[in-house]
Amino acid sequence: MHVLIIGAAGMIGRKLAARLSEAGELNGRPIEMLTLIDVVAPEKPARLADNIVTAAGDIGDPATAPSIVAERPDVIFHLAAIVSGEAERDFEKGNRVNLDGSRALLEAIRNTPGNYRPRLVFTSSIAVFGAPFPHAIADDFHLTPLTSYGTQKAIVELLLADYSRRGFVDGIGIRLPTISVRPGRPNQAASGFFSSIIREPLAGEETVLPVDESVMHWHASPRSAVGFLIHAAGLPADRLGPRVNLTMPGVCCTVAEQIAALRRMAGDRVAARIRRAPDPLVAQIVAGWPRRFDPQRALALGFKAESSFDEIIRVHIDDELGGNIAG
């Protein structure tokens, strides 16, 4: 089969490409071709390299979608997005890429002749939800995003469901939790501290916690995120039904519980590398974010996340640090 990843140079896209190239198969069928697209051409994973095509392509350019869909990939992972902060700063760019780009992809699929109906896995986000929230957000809670990014994701969810209902595409949307622990350097995202309070201490570095330890959030590891994507690719449409957009499972915990897990995994000395420096702006942004879900449908459909934050830290140590901690 032919698999296409749009947004393959991002953190999740790279891990997904690596996982697929190592497995050499998806949904039990061998991968004959793996196409990796991003605004800059992604790197090729080492394995299966002869079957991998990489190319630069901006999904926000109306010419991109028709050209990449012309090769009729069987499974398309659509991960490309302008991230939350940038979509908030640059309204037009966010709409052009996250909304118009995704719609162009759906239209390109619809307009491909000859009963073309690929499985399209769309990565949505828990940013489609906006406070105030109930104790736990059920699968039938309404989407009232408080960012343009969340609005764009929610709109694409609606389009995905309608295009799927009409038989133009075989779509599934998965709302990713906050991905912890993100590898790499600290970034400017308001959510960055959820990862950096674990990542930097484990790497022997100091880090700053800008919010109160009572802040609660919804996490899954990068490994789980890749697992969600692969599971979504293989889920039969008749099991999914018309409500094709699903909140993914995750771990609900407070910052205090994150730190306690770090202490259990790596000791007091590591946990002591977190410095408290309250930032009211970050605290205010985080207050509008969802904390806890009750993702019954995704669990019933076989999506699996970690069961504790200890496990999320273990995944980070294994996948990113070769099992080693800077003690």
Next chain:
Amino acid sequence: MHVLIIGAAGMIGRKLAARLSEAGELNGRPIEMLTLIDVVAPEKPARLADNIVTAAGDIGDPATAPSIVAERPDVIFHLAAIVSGEAERDFEKGNRVNLDGSRALLEAIRNTPGNYRPRLVFTSSIAVFGAPFPHAIADDFHLTPLTSYGTQKAIVELLLADYSRRGFVDGIGIRLPTISVRPGRPNQAASGFFSSIIREPLAGEETVLPVDESVMHWHASPRSAVGFLIHAAGLPADRLGPRVNLTMPGVCCTVAEQIAALRRMAGDRVAARIRRAPDPLVAQIVAGWPRRFDPQRALALGFKAESSFDEIIRVHIDDELGGNIAG
């Protein structure tokens, strides 16, 4: 003030124009100018005629929105839409008018210079909801439309909320119930029987009921719909908050209760003009529609509908039949 009605030739649009021209004011301020737009130029109501401008304009044409917004109306009622059945048959036309047309209007407002931030009242629909449903649909129930029309309305709701949150417009979306009793001739809408089983017997004509009498639905009169629009125009943004889209109140009743009300109002002889002729296709379509809401927010914000179907019939007799029934 300057009031603009887009979709002013439709049933609700005409009634709204007539009500505004009779009142001569909106939100306590005199109407100096009333602009009525539709794909064919709407008729002028009799009163206030010197202050009324009518014009033909297709909101699905990208040039339309900028030209009608250029005159900086203070309040815009956006009622224009391709109806449900047509949007389902013609996917591209529905998207062009209902989605792109509404977005073009929002963009035209955003791009108008000089702190232009009109109140925009958008008519959404209970078609944003799709079965299965709980006993009563609460204000925080998710939108999972089962038609392209409902999808387009739900997307515009999201855009309206985001444009309002960002300060580009002062928007409010109201989800209208099924409007009963629609005046005029029977139409091809699957929902047509909800009105025709009342309207035709009252006019001395036979009519057909294609579904079981146990079918339950959510109704409000045309008079209430106009009342919702006018109330929405005057509702302060700070009372509305960021969740700018509201399900309107209505009357929940079964077809049997509709017929019982008709019998109470007009007698057995009138009610006997309804002939049962089950149509499985209509029954199947109707089964996906919402039946009952718990619209607490709209009620708390002062929106008012009828309290019984008897009252809805009374409104029809008063407003459309001059108080008379063909006995």
